[in-house]
Amino acid sequence: MDNNQQPRKRVVVCGGGIVGVCTAYYVAKKGAHVTLIEQSSIACAASGKAGGFLALHMCDDGPLSSLAHASFNLHRSLALELDGSQSYGYRPLTALTISITESETQHESLILPSWVDGKIKPGKIIGTVENSAQIDPRLFTRALLDKAVGDYGVEVVIAKVESLVVEDDGVVVKMVGGGVIGGDAVVLALGPWTSMLPEISTKFRVYGKKVHSVVLEPKDGDTITPHALFGTYYQVNGAGPIDPEVYPRPNGDVYICGPSVESEVPNGPELVSPDPESILVLKKVAGIVSNSLKEDNVIVKTEQACYMPCTDDELPIMGEVPGMKNCYVACGHGCWGILFGPATGSAMAELVLDGQVGIIDHDCFSPARFLSTQT
Numbered sequence: 001m002d003n004n005q006q007p008r009k010r011v012v013v014c015g016g017g018i019v020g021v022c023t024a025y026y027v028a029k030k031g032a033h034v035t036l037i038e039q040s041s042i043a044c045a046a047s048g049k050a051g052g053f054l055a056l057h058m059c060d061d062g063p064l065s066s067l068a069h070a071s072f073n074l075h076r077s078l079a080l081e082l083d084g085s086q087s088y089g090y091r092p093l094t095a096l097t098i099s100i101t102e103s104e105t106q107h108e109s110l111i112l113p114s115w116v117d118g119k120i121k122p123g124k125i126i127g128t129v130e131n132s133a134q135i136d137p138r139l140f141t142r143a144l145l146d147k148a149v150g151d152y153g154v155e156v157v158i159a160k161v162e163s164l165v166v167e168d169d170g171v172v173v174k175m176v177g178g179g180v181i182g183g184d185a186v187v188l189a190l191g192p193w194t195s196m197l198p199e200i201s202t203k204f205r206v207y208g209k210k211v212h213s214v215v216l217e218p219k220d221g222d223t224i225t226p227h228a229l230f231g232t233y234y235q236v237n238g239a240g241p242i243d244p245e246v247y248p249r250p251n252g253d254v255y256i257c258g259p260s261v262e263s264e265v266p267n268g269p270e271l272v273s274p275d276p277e278s279i280l281v282l283k284k285v286a287g288i289v290s291n292s293l294k295e296d297n298v299i300v301k302t303e304q305a306c307y308m309p310c311t312d313d314e315l316p317i318m319g320e321v322p323g324m325k326n327c328y329v330a331c332g333h334g335c336w337g338i339l340f341g342p343a344t345g346s347a348m349a350e351l352v353l354d355g356q357v358g359i360i361d362h363d364c365f366s367p368a369r370f371l372s373t374q375t
Helices: 018-029 065-081 137-152 191-196 276-289 334-354 367-373
Strands: 010-014 033-038 053-055 094-101 120-127 132-134 155-158 161-167 170-175 180-183 185-188 207-218 227-234 245-248 254-262 298-310 317-320 327-331
Touching: 010 018, 010 170, 010 180, 018 033, 018 137, 018 185, 018 327, 018 334, 033 137, 033 180, 053 065, 053 334, 065 132, 065 334, 094 276, 120 227, 137 155, 137 334, 170 185, 185 334, 191 207, 191 298, 191 327, 207 276, 227 276, 254 276, 254 298, 276 298, 298 334, 317 334, 317 367, 327 334
Parallel strands: 010 033, 010 185, 033 155, 094 227, 185 327
Antiparallel strands: 053 132, 094 120, 161 170, 170 180, 207 254, 207 298, 227 245, 245 254, 317 327
């Protein structure tokens, strides 16, 4: 049969974070008609509040390696295609480890940039401009969706998914308040809200880890160089160490996030709010790391929290849901969701439209792996 005579496959993607948008983009680019359903706004949850660090090499020697390599390379090519350096802050950078303590004396080091002048002990270089980069994930997600809508006709619907109905000839998505959208296939990319759907809740668990972050605007932001800092902060109050991360951005802002803690996920992203004590700790860490980031030298632009979608075996879930034909899932990417977004979207496009995945080693991510753990 002439492929030109075949009707376009209709695919519904649920979730407007980076994984959902990347999936919608690549599925539509392969020729399908795509409807993207998002309950709140695009990149309103973890995809809009993450640091945006990308690493080619930090998942090597494990099942995530092919996913990381493929996605890092896709990020590079998308940055060229979308003018990422201007539109969403794509740039290579250097990554360092540091130890942070209020009693530490300042150390001279050849690896520390001049703005890192606080009470820290330098560690080592763990990423270079050849294998590490960054983006502003909210701007990236929205830029990619703009291209998906403009070039490939993706339709966006703002509604909350209530349930799914699997039929012989496809899948129907029912929405809160009424309304349905049908398709030949559906991809669930709802992050930690994925397993809240009644049809999915018994299949596998996606839970949330709450992460806090602040975005600071230093008065001397033009002196802040592209060096990402992975710290260990030893608190003097007897509490255990925490692991803050510091990401300067090309616009002069500095993003700082703190440790993750498993926490109950609220019913929607608009209900997520930061804990004041966690925000205070991040501001304190900022001032210890750099005089440029002390309270008197910055404007606090954002105080926020989000829930990273995590799985029990710390691997993403990507594939057709057992017992639910033409219903696919792509979620549970943990702290590497921003890195893994493009390759996940490309892999899901291959799986949904071609029936097999070639871009990555995919089998270990299948939701079928949880069947043996169910009672």
